[in-house]
Amino acid sequence: MKKTTSLIILLLFSITVFSQSRTNRTKLTFINSSEKLTSSTGWSNNETLGEWIDYENVICNSKDYKTKYKSLQGRYMMSKREQSFLGIQTKTFYFNEIQYYIIMIEKYDGRYEYPSISEDWYSWKEVQGFIFTENEYKKLLELDGEVKLETQYRVDIGSKYDKYNETTFLDLIQTKLNTEVSKYSSTYTFPILKSTSDNTEVIRFYVPESFSSYSMYNFDKEYFEVSPQEFDKIIIK
Numbered sequence: 001m002k003k004t005t006s007l008i009i010l011l012l013f014s015i016t017v018f019s020q021s022r023t024n025r026t027k028l029t030f031i032n033s034s035e036k037l038t039s040s041t042g043w044s045n046n047e048t049l050g051e052w053i054d055y056e057n058v059i060c061n062s063k064d065y066k067t068k069y070k071s072l073q074g075r076y077m078m079s080k081r082e083q084s085f086l087g088i089q090t091k092t093f094y095f096n097e098i099q100y101y102i103i104m105i106e107k108y109d110g111r112y113e114y115p116s117i118s119e120d121w122y123s124w125k126e127v128q129g130f131i132f133t134e135n136e137y138k139k140l141l142e143l144d145g146e147v148k149l150e151t152q153y154r155v156d157i158g159s160k161y162d163k164y165n166e167t168t169f170l171d172l173i174q175t176k177l178n179t180e181v182s183k184y185s186s187t188y189t190f191p192i193l194k195s196t197s198d199n200t201e202v203i204r205f206y207v208p209e210s211f212s213s214y215s216m217y218n219f220d221k222e223y224f225e226v227s228p229q230e231f232d233k234i235i236i237k
Helices: 002-018 075-079 134-142 166-177 228-234
Strands: 030-033 041-046 051-056 087-095 098-114 119-133 146-151 154-157 188-197 200-205 222-226
Touching (some): 075 119, 119 166, 154 166, 222 228
Antiparallel strands (some): 098 119
């Protein structure tokens, strides 16, 4: 009798286990989108020449791209520089009923086909997404002097073989937010400075990056610069 009862319990347990439904997680969707900032002057002080060097949408202190290597401006030059962009945009979404803001940086990236001998450089378009809480993002709404947004959540999409896909991008965002942040995770900083130049109000900024003591941002030496009206394009209020 005991054997029969045990067998029945085992069968019922097996039926319960194997009859559990397979449920896919709910997909994220973007709720709001800002306009896109596509143009900004990158300024960098070349201390050797004693000159400020400017390029469109990239920070670089080398004057060679204006003289000897003028044909390499654009894709090649931008893919060699971390501080560059093709477009900047903000979007919002809800995750676990909490609203988040993601600042998306469209840019070129690149690498050598043969890195050991630094030959055959190739590049591609990618999108970097930096995810901010609502409280962190709201720092942009009251710019006064220098402000920096910080996050430990970043997702990238795009490679030599793959292009941007919104569904895949949203899946990467959800996976990232489901992953516990470790003490070794990088912190990404988005520095912005509201300033006055020639009696005109301007916004200076860097694209978000994991800055370090070896590559720290410095508004006295370089920055992107736009008018407040242009910078407002990326702000969702």
